[in-house]
Amino acid sequence: MADPAVGSPRTESAIRVDATSKSFERGVRAVDAVDLEVGAGEFFTLLGPSGCGKTTLLRLLAGLEQPDSGRITIGGQVMDGVPPHRRSVNTVFQSYALFPHRNVRRNIGFGLEMRGIDAGEIDERTQRMAELIGIDGLLDREVAQLSGGQRQRVALARALINEPDVLLLDEPLSALDADLRGRLQLELKRLQRRLGMTFVFVTHDQEEAMVMSDRMAVLDAGRIVQVGTPDAIYEAPAALFVARFMGHQNFVPIHARDATGVETPLGRLEGAFGAGDHLLLRPETIRLDDEAQTVPNCFEATVEERLYRGETTEYRLACGGLRLLASRANRGQPEHRVGETIRVGVSPHGTATVSD
Amino acid sequence: MSGLRRDTRYLLATTAPGVFFIVVFLVLPSAYLVAMAFLSNGPYGLPTAPLTLDAFRELAGFGFLGWSPGNLYTLIRSVWQSLLATAIVIVIAYPAAYYISRQPVRWRAVMLLAVVVPSWTNQVIRSVGWMNIFAPDTVVSDLAVRVGLTEPQMGLFPSQFAVIVGLVYNFLPFMVLPLYAAFERLDTEQVEAARDLFASPVAVFRHAVFPQTLPGLMAGTVLVAIPAFGMYVVTELLGGGKATMIGNLVARQFVQASNWPLGAAGAIIMIVVTLIGLKVLRDLGRRVGGDREVLL
Amino acid sequence: MTGRSLALALRGFWYLLLVFLYAPLAVVVFYSFNAINSSARFAGFSLTWYEQLFSNDAIIGALLNTVALALTSSLIAIVIGGMLGYGFYRYRLRRLSWLIWLIYLPMVMPDIIFGIAEMIFFIAIDERLGILGPGLGTMIIAHVTFQVPFVALLVNARLLALDPQLFEASQDLYASPWQRARFFLLPVLSPAIVSSFLLALTLSIDDFVISFFTAGPESTTLPIYIWSAIKKGVTPEVNAIATLMIGSVFFMALISLVVQRRPSASSTTNRSASS
Numbered sequence: 001m002a003d004p005a006v007g008s009p010r011t012e013s014a015i016r017v018d019a020t021s022k023s024f025e026r027g028v029r030a031v032d033a034v035d036l037e038v039g040a041g042e043f044f045t046l047l048g049p050s051g052c053g054k055t056t057l058l059r060l061l062a063g064l065e066q067p068d069s070g071r072i073t074i075g076g077q078v079m080d081g082v083p084p085h086r087r088s089v090n091t092v093f094q095s096y097a098l099f100p101h102r103n104v105r106r107n108i109g110f111g112l113e114m115r116g117i118d119a120g121e122i123d124e125r126t127q128r129m130a131e132l133i134g135i136d137g138l139l140d141r142e143v144a145q146l147s148g149g150q151r152q153r154v155a156l157a158r159a160l161i162n163e164p165d166v167l168l169l170d171e172p173l174s175a176l177d178a179d180l181r182g183r184l185q186l187e188l189k190r191l192q193r194r195l196g197m198t199f200v201f202v203t204h205d206q207e208e209a210m211v212m213s214d215r216m217a218v219l220d221a222g223r224i225v226q227v228g229t230p231d232a233i234y235e236a237p238a239a240l241f242v243a244r245f246m247g248h249q250n251f252v253p254i255h256a257r258d259a260t261g262v263e264t265p266l267g268r269l270e271g272a273f274g275a276g277d278h279l280l281l282r283p284e285t286i287r288l289d290d291e292a293q294t295v296p297n298c299f300e301a302t303v304e305e306r307l308y309r310g311e312t313t314e315y316r317l318a319c320g321g322l323r324l325l326a327s328r329a330n331r332g333q334p335e336h337r338v339g340e341t342i343r344v345g346v347s348p349h350g351t352a353t354v355s356d
Numbered sequence: 357m358s359g360l361r362r363d364t365r366y367l368l369a370t371t372a373p374g375v376f377f378i379v380v381f382l383v384l385p386s387a388y389l390v391a392m393a394f395l396s397n398g399p400y401g402l403p404t405a406p407l408t409l410d411a412f413r414e415l416a417g418f419g420f421l422g423w424s425p426g427n428l429y430t431l432i433r434s435v436w437q438s439l440l441a442t443a444i445v446i447v448i449a450y451p452a453a454y455y456i457s458r459q460p461v462r463w464r465a466v467m468l469l470a471v472v473v474p475s476w477t478n479q480v481i482r483s484v485g486w487m488n489i490f491a492p493d494t495v496v497s498d499l500a501v502r503v504g505l506t507e508p509q510m511g512l513f514p515s516q517f518a519v520i521v522g523l524v525y526n527f528l529p530f531m532v533l534p535l536y537a538a539f540e541r542l543d544t545e546q547v548e549a550a551r552d553l554f555a556s557p558v559a560v561f562r563h564a565v566f567p568q569t570l571p572g573l574m575a576g577t578v579l580v581a582i583p584a585f586g587m588y589v590v591t592e593l594l595g596g597g598k599a600t601m602i603g604n605l606v607a608r609q610f611v612q613a614s615n616w617p618l619g620a621a622g623a624i625i626m627i628v629v630t631l632i633g634l635k636v637l638r639d640l641g642r643r644v645g646g647d648r649e650v651l652l
Numbered sequence: 653m654t655g656r657s658l659a660l661a662l663r664g665f666w667y668l669l670l671v672f673l674y675a676p677l678a679v680v681v682f683y684s685f686n687a688i689n690s691s692a693r694f695a696g697f698s699l700t701w702y703e704q705l706f707s708n709d710a711i712i713g714a715l716l717n718t719v720a721l722a723l724t725s726s727l728i729a730i731v732i733g734g735m736l737g738y739g740f741y742r743y744r745l746r747r748l749s750w751l752i753w754l755i756y757l758p759m760v761m762p763d764i765i766f767g768i769a770e771m772i773f774f775i776a777i778d779e780r781l782g783i784l785g786p787g788l789g790t791m792i793i794a795h796v797t798f799q800v801p802f803v804a805l806l807v808n809a810r811l812l813a814l815d816p817q818l819f820e821a822s823q824d825l826y827a828s829p830w831q832r833a834r835f836f837l838l839p840v841l842s843p844a845i846v847s848s849f850l851l852a853l854t855l856s857i858d859d860f861v862i863s864f865f866t867a868g869p870e871s872t873t874l875p876i877y878i879w880s881a882i883k884k885g886v887t888p889e890v891n892a893i894a895t896l897m898i899g900s901v902f903f904m905a906l907i908s909l910v911v912q913r914r915p916s917a918s919s920t921t922n923r924s925a926s927s
Contacts, residue, residue: 084823097821111825370739385773485676493692586762
């Protein structure tokens with residue numbers, strides 16, 4: 001189970017969301033009685049499938065939507081009825097939303113211009129911000145001339161230059177190709193650490209969330225299902241939904257349990273397992289062949305598919321009416337063909353359980 | 357919420373002036389015109405009190421001397437002339453739009469502009485142009501005399517022919533533009549697929565090209581046939597008595613004859629026929645366009 | 653027919669079409685320089701008709717009326733129509749579809765009925781209240797009424813083509829409602845506003861019927877002047893006046909070509925799917 005200590009921020013909070021709900025016209029509760037606390041300087045991610053309410057929650061923080069009930073506090077100030085242009089919060093939009101009638105320089109300076117900062121200071125801060133983000137060569141380009149990655153950086157600079165209390169990022173990397181995306185994930189993370197700014201990041205990609213976040217919240221149907229560090233959530237998901245969403249694939253139902261083990265479709269498994277009604281077998285913890293002998297529970301399975309992935313090989317196994325996915329680091333062990341029967345071992349150590 | 361009421365205020369502030377103009381200066385006047393059709397024609401041509409259907413009876417052709425079909429003919433002629441002009445416009449615009457769509461991109465805008473610019477000049481001036489061309493003893497009229505189309509010294513107008521030419525000239529751009537848009541969006545893979553599947557050029561056109569241009573064709577038909585039906589200037593300047601359309605009949609009741617209720621009744625008929633035309637074309641558009649919404 | 657000969661035939665057809673489109677205008681321009689009042693025989697180049705035209709106060713008055721009518725109505729129409737187009741966009745989620753029909757109404761209404769309805773309405777108001785007597789004022793009102801829907805639709809189309817997140821970005825970046833209008837909406841809409849102004853001008857200049865029925869004795873425009881000259885059978889300067897109007901239209905066409913060719917900041921490439 002999740003340690004309650006990791007459910008709250010380590011430092012003073014930058015954002016507090018109390019019992020906040022938001023419904024839309026058709027009566028769908030996009031955000032349903034959400035409580036949340038984000039610490040100052042934290043990289044916090046809202047993770048969930050599309051339609052889970054993560055973007056709506058972000059928009060509530062930005063002030064682009066007003067909550068039906070509840071209270072949002074940012075930087076110690078209650079945000080009731082405060083319009084977006086009076087909040088010390090900036091957003092990097094999913095589409096980047098760069099102004100087509102302004103070049104890069106004038107896009108980045110927009111927020112400062114609106115706040116009446118004088119032109120000289122805007123110029124100087126724009127230059128510094130552009131250097132920080134690595135786009136100082138692009139300042140006089142038109143928006144239409146930029147690539148996707150460049151737009152993303154301009155959008156980031158345009159938000160960061162205002163030095164907001166909180167930076168909101170709405171799936172800012174989803175429009176980029178995988179390679180660029182990976183690089184920008186790292187850059188964004190480094191930048192956040194360097195600035196010590198609070199980032200609230202929205203994504204539907206659990207790998208991205210795990211790589212980047214200090215802590216994250218998993219949302220489903222407008223509710224927060226679990227809050228914690230990436231490893232806590234991955235290793236001890238609080239619900240079957242979270243486990244599935246975090247990429248777990250092997251769920252073994254527990255039919256009965258006693259002091260020394262549990263009854264499952266795979267047979268009886270010895271050891272002290274958690275209290276949930278499903279075992280969560282992580283593919284990399286399933287032992288094959290000789291290694292299977294080294295753990296307490298060993299049974300036989302048939303290879304249905306073999307997927308060679310370079311560093312690892314994945315075996316899709318059929319066993320006791322279940323399908324299991326096992327993944328093994330390639331270190332020159334004998335390979336198995338489809339249709340072969342092999343030995344499989346499961347250790348209680350590092351095997352979590354989960355309830356619906 | 358207080359934001360909601362501010363929203364409503366903004367909504368009113370932005371839309372009210374425009375809505376005010378259309379309601380006060382178009383909807384109200386139209387309602388007034390419609391109401392007038394049910395009044396009697398007074399001594400000075402101005403409508404007076406007793407509510408009657410006399411105007412409609414008179415419009416249908418019942419007068420002191422019994423029934424005369426003149427007005428009915430005018431209505432039929434209006435529909436016929438606008439349909440004929442639309443058909444000719446389609447025959448001219450279809451290849452033109454295709455040709456433009458096959459040109460290099462930088463030329464297309466110029467070519468489209470070349471098609472549209474004449475329609476930016478005033479309707480009266482466009483008709484004056486044709487009056488110059490169709491006047492007696494011009495090159496065109498002489499040619500027409502030689503092939504026996506008209507008598508010497510007569511010229512080619514006023515005539516139904518001149519009216520049709522005038523209508524085609526007026527409305528051609530409104531057909532070329534939507535057809536061009538259709539050709540520009542043409543999915544050439546469908547054409548290639550048809551070729552690949554052994555279709556002859558005629559079959560390619562019939563099955564892969566024409567269906568794709570139908571929405572443009574329907575949109576153009578609405579933009580041509582509907583205003584052609586209501587035409588006033590071209591018929592007045594280029595047409596004689598044999599080419600009069602319902603717009604002229606209505607206007608005459610207000611300009612010369614001073615029988616406002618009769619004119620108003622004619623206006624109602626025009627509006628009704630226009631609406632029926634729109635509905636028919638829209639339904640037709642839906643049927644040929646499948647699930648694609650063709651217009652409006 | 654082979655592809656080659658089809659292409660040739662199409663090209664020939666295109667040139668014929670150009671002749672058809674421009675012959676009536678060319679004839680008008682050509683005979684406006686004719687020494688005699690005829691469109692059958694050219695008796696030598698002369699500026700007679702232009703001299704007569706510019707010494708005729710009625711024509712000069714009509715010219716000024718035409719320009720005043722077109723400019724005033726177009727300016728009013730882009731303000732009112734622009735606001736309407738924006739209101740429609742901003743509140744598109746509300747049930748406003750009935751308003752759309754109100755916008756389409758002036759576009760589908762036959763000119764002649766439009767003009768007559770306004771004429772009898774203005775006369776009735778004038779009789780009872782003594783205001784809105786026929787003249788330049790009523791013509792401006794009538795023109796604005798048919799220009800507004802076109803402007804509203806153009807502005808609305810431009811707004812719909814924009815990334816909706818741009819509106820939120822401007823809010824998010826500290827722009828107050830007034831600053832959003834000044835620094836975001838107006839600059840982003842300026843191409844649409846320019847083209848709807850040009851369209852409104854064209855509509856106004858192209859119109860004869862509605863002007864004719866809403867005009868007063870003092871507010872004759874050039875098309876109305878030409879019309880009554882033809883009706884009276886007195887046509888000497890008609891070709892010259894028409895040539896001036898054709899010239900101004902070609903000038904506007906040139907402007908619009910330049911506006912179109914200008915590398916515009918109107919890109920919508922910034923758009924992308926949003927959740």
